[in-house]
Amino acid sequence: xxxxxxxxxxxxxxxxxxxxxxxxxxxxxxxxxxxxxxxxxxxxxxxxxxxxxxxxxxxxxxxxxxxxxxxxxxxxxxxxxxxxxxxxxxxxxxxxxxxxxxxxxxxxxxxxxxxxxxxxxxxxxxxxxxxxxxxxxxxxxxxxxxxxxxxxxxxxxxxxxxxxxxxxxxxxxxxxxxxxxxxxxxxxxxxxxxxxxxxxxxxxxxxxxxxxxxxxxxxxxxxxxxxxxxxxxxxxxxxxxxxxxxxxxxxxxxxxxxxxxxxxxxxxxxxxxxxxxxxxxxxxxxxxxxxxxxxxxxxxxxxxxxxxxxxxxxxxxxxxxxxxxx
Numbered sequence: 001x002x003x004x005x006x007x008x009x010x011x012x013x014x015x016x017x018x019x020x021x022x023x024x025x026x027x028x029x030x031x032x033x034x035x036x037x038x039x040x041x042x043x044x045x046x047x048x049x050x051x052x053x054x055x056x057x058x059x060x061x062x063x064x065x066x067x068x069x070x071x072x073x074x075x076x077x078x079x080x081x082x083x084x085x086x087x088x089x090x091x092x093x094x095x096x097x098x099x100x101x102x103x104x105x106x107x108x109x110x111x112x113x114x115x116x117x118x119x120x121x122x123x124x125x126x127x128x129x130x131x132x133x134x135x136x137x138x139x140x141x142x143x144x145x146x147x148x149x150x151x152x153x154x155x156x157x158x159x160x161x162x163x164x165x166x167x168x169x170x171x172x173x174x175x176x177x178x179x180x181x182x183x184x185x186x187x188x189x190x191x192x193x194x195x196x197x198x199x200x201x202x203x204x205x206x207x208x209x210x211x212x213x214x215x216x217x218x219x220x221x222x223x224x225x226x227x228x229x230x231x232x233x234x235x236x237x238x239x240x241x242x243x244x245x246x247x248x249x250x251x252x253x254x255x256x257x258x259x260x261x262x263x264x265x266x267x268x269x270x271x272x273x274x275x276x277x278x279x280x281x282x283x284x285x286x287x288x289x290x291x292x293x294x295x296x297x298x299x300x301x302x303x304x305x306x307x308x309x310x311x312x313x314x315x316x317x318x319x320x321x322x323x324x325x326x
Contacts, residue, residue: 004147004155005162012125012163021121021167026174028117032109033179052096060087089193089208101187102180103213109175110220111287115280116260118171118224119231123252125163126235128245129156130320149321157236157313164232168225172217192216194286216286223282226302230276230309231256237312240320269293273300276308 012018063080066072072080090097098104130153176185191210211219231252238248259277272278273293279301284291291297 001151001155001158004151005158008129008156008159009162012159017125018163018166021124022170022174025121025167025171026178029109029174029178033105033182036105037182052098053091056087056091056097060084060091063087086193093193095191095193095210097192099187099190099213101184101190102176103187103190103217105179105183106172106175107192107213107217107220109179110172110217110224111283113171114220114224114227114283115263116256118168118228119256119280120253121167122164122228122232123235123249123256125167126160126232127239127248127252129160129236130239131243131245131248150317153240153317153320157233157316160232160236161229164225164228168221168228171224172221188212188214219286220283223286227280227282227305230305231280233309233316234276234312237316237319240316270295274304276305279304 063084067077067080067084087097190213192213193208194211194216195208235248235252238251239245242248242251255277259275259280262272262275262278263281270293273296278293279296282298282301282305285298285301291301
């Protein structure tokens with residue numbers, strides 16, 4: 001099995017997919033770091049060095065104006081009310097939620113990448129793991145070897161898991177290094193508050209606890225790894241079922257884009273909470289944001305994603321071991 005996995009990793013590196021994905025992530029991190037730096041410089045020119053408490057109070061005032069606006073939807077109003085209550089809690093305890101430095105950038109970048117950017121990168125890796133064997137005409141030669149079919153597919157899947165783990169690790173390291181060179185490396189031990197909740201429409205801070213920012217980032221990267229693994233597994237299943245790599249990428253791309261749209265408009269469609277795309281932003285539960293659909297929770301979303309991943313894996317192995325190759 002070790003030799004089979006090694007051969008699959010050689011195939012992946014030979015196609016330079018991992019290198020391309022790493023370069024894409026590096027370029028995007030550089031672009032976003034530069035954009036945030038320019039925004040910070042522009043704000044400094046316009047407003048000077050504003051104390052973080054003053055800036056936070058201005059942000060809270062802006063959110064409160066939106067809450068009182070008649071054009072704000074009920075869903076947005078609930079989300080803003082939670083944000084205001086959380087930020088006021090930071091003010092009361094004199095904690096800067098946007099401590100300057102690389103950790104703050106990494107935390108924000110992970111939060112914004114977990115439901116689209118990272119899944120897209122996993123889709124690129126997983127889309128042709130099996131389908132390319134059909135289109136390249138190497139599937140028959142592969143299956144004539146004295147190795148059980150399930151072992152061949154398992155080696156491909158293990159190589160995929162190794163690739164996912166490597167990409168997430170590089171994502172975290174590149175984010176920290178590139179942003180650190182611009183914003184500095186301070187702030188890893190800055191406190192982040194977790195445990196806010198809303199009970200019967202009332203904000204509850206009784207369960208709030210502090211964790212250092214480095215620990216929060218590691219939790220976020222862990223959730224990003226889990227979501228990326230589920231997306232990679234579903235893509236892997238499509239690669240087994242569909243012989244065209246382009247078709248696999250088209251299907252998954254449609255699902256991921258649909259997920260970003262559905263998250264903002266599924267409040268009244270309760271059944272949508274069983275779609276994997278709606279449950280991908282697990283990191284929102286860490287920052288105690290309101291779920292897309294009433295009744296969703298961290299455990300629920302985790303279970304839905306786990307069920308989708310397990311079902312995709314079972315379908316992949318059943319189909320691959322029983323399907324005729326021609």
